[in-house]
Amino acid sequence: DAGVTQSPTHLIKTRGQHVTLRCSPISGHKSVSWYQQVLGQGPQFIFQYYEKEERGRGNFPDRFSARQFPNYSSELNVNALLLGDSALYLCASSSRVGGQPQHFGDGTRLSIL
Amino acid sequence: GIQVEQSPPDLILQEGANSTLRCNFSDSVNNLQWFHQNPWGQLINLFYIPSGTKQNGRLSATTVATERYSLLYISSSQTTDSGVYFCAVGGGSYIPTFGRGTSLIVHP
Numbered sequence: 001d002a003g004v005t006q007s008p009t010h011l012i013k014t015r016g017q018h019v020t021l022r023c024s025p026i027s028g029h030k031s032v033s034w035y036q037q038v039l040g041q042g043p044q045f046i047f048q049y050y051e052k053e054e055r056g057r058g059n060f061p062d063r064f065s066a067r068q069f070p071n072y073s074s075e076l077n078v079n080a081l082l083l084g085d086s087a088l089y090l091c092a093s094s095s096r097v098g099g100q101p102q103h104f105g106d107g108t109r110l111s112i113l
Numbered sequence: 114g115i116q117v118e119q120s121p122p123d124l125i126l127q128e129g130a131n132s133t134l135r136c137n138f139s140d141s142v143n144n145l146q147w148f149h150q151n152p153w154g155q156l157i158n159l160f161y162i163p164s165g166t167k168q169n170g171r172l173s174a175t176t177v178a179t180e181r182y183s184l185l186y187i188s189s190s191q192t193t194d195s196g197v198y199f200c201a202v203g204g205g206s207y208i209p210t211f212g213r214g215t216s217l218i219v220h221p
Binding site: 033037041042043044045048056058088090100101102103104106107109 | 144146148153154155156158161199201208209210211212213214
């Protein structure tokens with residue numbers, strides 16, 4: 001079975017632009033979470049979705065938004081990009097919220113010029 | 114929120130050596146995972162271990178939830194073990210908090 005897949009793998013944008021990142025969970029997994037990892041730090045939680053509803057939100061500005069589709073795939077949108085948004089964006093899936101291990105995709109490496 | 118501290122921050126080993134990585138957390142948790150992030154940035158699940166002890170080959174982990182710590186043991190280290198090891202913990206809502214990681218370099 002395929003693992004968590006993310007697209008694109010790499011992306012270069014300029015300040016002020018917006019970006020959409022995509023994630024497909026492991027088949028059968030209904031929960032998707034998004035993380036931002038800047039160089040030298042651990043991943044920081046952004047959003048968690050389960051059954052198309054937001055179940056958790058980290059300490060990120062409103063420029064960050066996400067949604068989950070009926071097939072449980074998810075999109076992360078970031079508007080008005082800043083240089084500080086340069087990071088590795090990771091998606092993780094699990095079969096349900098809470099008490100289950102998370103499985104991560106390979107990430108999207110976003111660079112802001 | 115829950116605070117997670119990992120130690121040591123950096124570790125350099127010769128191939129074949131053993132090591133112990135530690136994860137301390139500030140509150141009771143019902144989820145704890147250990148990950149290995151390889152040099153290409155891929156986060157690999159090692160253990161899901163909210164309590165107890167597990168072993169997988171040369172790796173093993175122990176979580177003592179009542180004392181709020183977890184240990185990851187690496188025996189007979191190999192160069193492919195190099196990378197960053199993260200502990201991630203979650204409480205009731207399972208919004209996980211990652212530590213800052215332990216960076217491991219294994220020399221041949």
